[in-house]
Amino acid sequence: MKDQIQLLQEIEGYLEGQLSDADRAAFEQRLQADPVLNAQVEEQQLFLQTLQQYGRRTELQQQMDRIHQHIATSRPQTITPVRKSTSYPRRRILTNLAAAACIALVTSLSTIAVMQRAAKQKTTAQYEDVRRVLNNIQRSQNALISNMNSGKKAPANPGTYGGTGFAISTNGYIITNYHVVAGADSVYVQNNKGEAYKASSVFEDISSDLAILKIADSTFKSLPLPYSLKPQPVNLGEEVFTMGYPRDEIVYGKGYISAQTGFNGDTVAYQVSIPVNPGNSGAPLMDSEGNIVGIITGKQTTSDGIAFAVKSAHLKRLLDEMPREKLPRREWSRKNNHMGTMSRVDQIKKLEDFVYMVKVYN
Numbered sequence: 001m002k003d004q005i006q007l008l009q010e011i012e013g014y015l016e017g018q019l020s021d022a023d024r025a026a027f028e029q030r031l032q033a034d035p036v037l038n039a040q041v042e043e044q045q046l047f048l049q050t051l052q053q054y055g056r057r058t059e060l061q062q063q064m065d066r067i068h069q070h071i072a073t074s075r076p077q078t079i080t081p082v083r084k085s086t087s088y089p090r091r092r093i094l095t096n097l098a099a100a101a102c103i104a105l106v107t108s109l110s111t112i113a114v115m116q117r118a119a120k121q122k123t124t125a126q127y128e129d130v131r132r133v134l135n136n137i138q139r140s141q142n143a144l145i146s147n148m149n150s151g152k153k154a155p156a157n158p159g160t161y162g163g164t165g166f167a168i169s170t171n172g173y174i175i176t177n178y179h180v181v182a183g184a185d186s187v188y189v190q191n192n193k194g195e196a197y198k199a200s201s202v203f204e205d206i207s208s209d210l211a212i213l214k215i216a217d218s219t220f221k222s223l224p225l226p227y228s229l230k231p232q233p234v235n236l237g238e239e240v241f242t243m244g245y246p247r248d249e250i251v252y253g254k255g256y257i258s259a260q261t262g263f264n265g266d267t268v269a270y271q272v273s274i275p276v277n278p279g280n281s282g283a284p285l286m287d288s289e290g291n292i293v294g295i296i297t298g299k300q301t302t303s304d305g306i307a308f309a310v311k312s313a314h315l316k317r318l319l320d321e322m323p324r325e326k327l328p329r330r331e332w333s334r335k336n337n338h339m340g341t342m343s344r345v346d347q348i349k350k351l352e353d354f355v356y357m358v359k360v361y362n
Contacts, residue, residue: 011044032303033258033273036265126301127263127308131180131360132162132246132279161360164244164283164296165189165213168319170222172197172215175315176282176358177297178204181211189215189356192250196359203322208268208314209297212322213358226350227284228337230291231313234270236260242274242296243348244283245357252348253280255305262308263300269308270294276307282358285309290339290347 013019014027031038163180167173174189181187181201190196197220199213234240234257241254255274262269272285276299285294294309339347 128301129179129298130278131281160362163281163358165356165358166284167354172220174213178209178211180281184360186361188359192352202326205318227290231316234293242283243355244280246277246279272307
């Protein structure tokens, strides 16, 4: 209870501008990293605004009462004959005052209702998946040239949705997000050389938003995987990076684990402070040693730089649950991972051949 009271006092100090510049900056950093605290601040702000509106409405009512009292006390104590026409202006004044009071009261109540509704919508942090809408995006000249020069290419139509996937075996198995391929008529995966292969979803898990694709070309074979799977929890503040396809070329992003749970406290995912954009769905999240620690799924729309990633433990669980006839070759051995001794530039060069653009056609 004491901690809660101190937190409310700190929030009120922030909203009323009583914090020092350093304390205010530190508090705003906490807001960006903690959606729950951010929601509390917005709720407190709404509460204070509602109190202010109520105060203004009460003051208006008191003014109206004083006007009525003044009119009542200013009437003569003895009734004297007056002409009928002299009562009309007074009656009109009272009518106008009553109408004005009603309008002011209705306006105040309407304002409070609108503010409450807007604040409620604002305090509900929005989650957005980061698949890319392709049919409204013009493809880059480099991608078109790559497709013209390649004998293996996807249909000329750029597709409906796009995302990212990465290899989990040498014989054509790729992991991505379920929401990227949900309802797809056909799926293609394209490597960094512009080569595209038709693929199909062979195993899906909606609860963790993961799907395993299999390249349909039986002759496909990649090099041994240079990374390993790390199902153990990652420490708060640990540096991570990702590579994905928010554009027609691979894009690198760096960040850190900012919370052990995902959106609205989801224990399946991490919260990550890292830049992501539409097209990053399904991208690998890796630690500095070259281990897969998660899969990017979405971001929070109310704050910049806050993303979410399914923990790699759920990828391991998905592989463990796969039917034996669909099981990819297990190639996650730590002894095959030599990326821990590489520089980040060399790690990126090594990974480029194993991260794919996923194109969905509906």
